[in-house]
Amino acid sequence: MTSSETFVLATYFFVLVILAVYGWHRYYLVYQYMKNRDRRRETPPLPALLPAVTVQLPIYNEMYVADRLIDAVCGIDYPRHLLEIQVLDDSTDETTSVAERAVRRNTANGVNITYIHRTDRTGYKAGALDEGLRAAKGEFVAIFDADFIPTPDFLLKTVPFFADPKVAMVQARWGHINEDYSLLTKIQAILLDGHFVLEHGGRNRSGLFFNFNGTAGIWRRTAIGDAGGWQHDTLTEDLDLSYRAQMRGWTFIFLPDLIAPAEVPVEMNSFKSQQHRWAKGSIQTCRKVLPRILRSGLPLRVKAEAFFHLTANFNYLLMCVLSVLMAPSMVIRFNMGWYEMLLIDVPLFFAATASVANFYMVCQRELYPRTWTQRLRYLPFLMSIGIGLTVNNTRAVLEALFNRQSEFARTPKYRIEGQSDEWIGKKYRQSFVVQPMIELALGLYFTATVFYALANGIYGTVPFLVLFQIGFLYTGLLSVVQQYASDDVVLKTEEV
DSSP, X not given: OOHHHHHHHHHHHHHHHHHHHHHHHHHHHHHHHHHTTXXXXXXXXXXXXXXXXXXXXXXXXXXXXXXXHHHHHHTOOSOGGGEEEEEEEOOOSTHHHHHHHHHHHHHHTTOOEEEEEOSSOTTHXXXXXXXXXXXXXXXXXXXXXXXXXXXXXXXXXXXGGGGSTTEEEEEEEEXXXXXXXXXXXXXXXXXXXXIIIIIIHHHHHTTOOOOOOSSSEEEEHHHHHHTTOOOOSSSOHHHHHHHHHHHXXXXXXXXXXXXXXXXXXXXXXXXXXXXXHHHHHHHHHHHHHHHHHHHSOOOHHHHHHHHHHHHGGGHHHHHHHHHHHHHHHHHHHHHXXXXXXXXXXXXXXXXXXXXXXHHHHHHHHHHOTTTHHHHGGGHHHHHHHHHHTHHHHHHHHHHHXXXXXXXXXXXOOOOOOSTTOOOTTOSOOOOOSHHHHHHHHHXXXXXXXXXXXXXXXXGGGHHHXXXXXXXXXXXXXXXXXXXXXXXXXXXXXXXX
């Protein structure tokens, strides 16, 4: 074996081992959830004197959903004299007039709602929340993004938990208004369910840190100040504040049975933009707070879980390396003897991928005990799309590592609630030119690798190779097709 072949194999197996370790961590989260699944929180009784609550609605160029959000929040069941609503609008388009009309309409109906418009987007969402907080009168602060439709009982089901003076934040689970719109929205719904039910549920019930998700949650105002306030040196101000608050001794509560319906992205480029922001922001937060966590006097199990949580997106760098090395390593080992693949890397691959399937299978079984087996057909597509995000999220991780600054790119919302709704031709489209080409190239690369494996009888690796092949082809092709379709509609509209 040459030195270059040795290097390829050593790197390949090193990457597989690390990915397998993170795969075993998923099993640990499932174990923590199942171990503590009966520790459900009952809603405490309402206090005799309800506190004043401010609801903040940060929006930026959300002309299709701003009206829906404002009307839903104004319909929350809470004493009018104790409820304050702030529309924090940084918009630069027609959203300003849409939001102002909704505010005036609800003000006329006796709702205490104010419209705050910034022309300087300093700090982006974190800056808007911070500015609104300075004028807020509430003892507690609830936050909803533009794509949410909070239920009327949201405050009545969250405020009672603050009877415990150590509680800083209560987080609801996200629902999915348009889950059945397409394969992409169905996969996103399953991904989010896993994050909330098993990650949040497992961490919270076992006394580990978990994070506020930026929306559909309510904070104790003094906890925000005690933790250092909203800071905008990362793209995930919610994750950053969450860790700073919990390091100060505050506790968080997750309510899996309180659902806040929301709209998931229906278009691949918007989904990629959202995932890019989350991945980049998590690595920025990792660089910022993880060293302090590891140096702190927190219990070892809390530190370990924080490490796995905050470093998880580094796996995309490893996946990128793995994608490039998979074909040459397979050729090298085939020439050495096929049994090495069966004895070494197939088990490692299985440890890394089976943990993902198990994770989401358990989640769907918890949420849909009668129909969960029918939903398992989506798991291969879920794993493929996760792989297909490798290029997108690797770019995000590298930007965070090299401190490349970028603005807060919010995810476009088109008010897609049912399959009859259409997003093509609407504003806020996002486009990627080079990235889909790279994804398509990787898809073709894995197509050739699949044919090589079949031609040489290396059947044990084919299922894993197909996951990569479909993942890259799907994300790349859908990005190009949807971008072209939308551009074509806009062009024809302009011509008319």
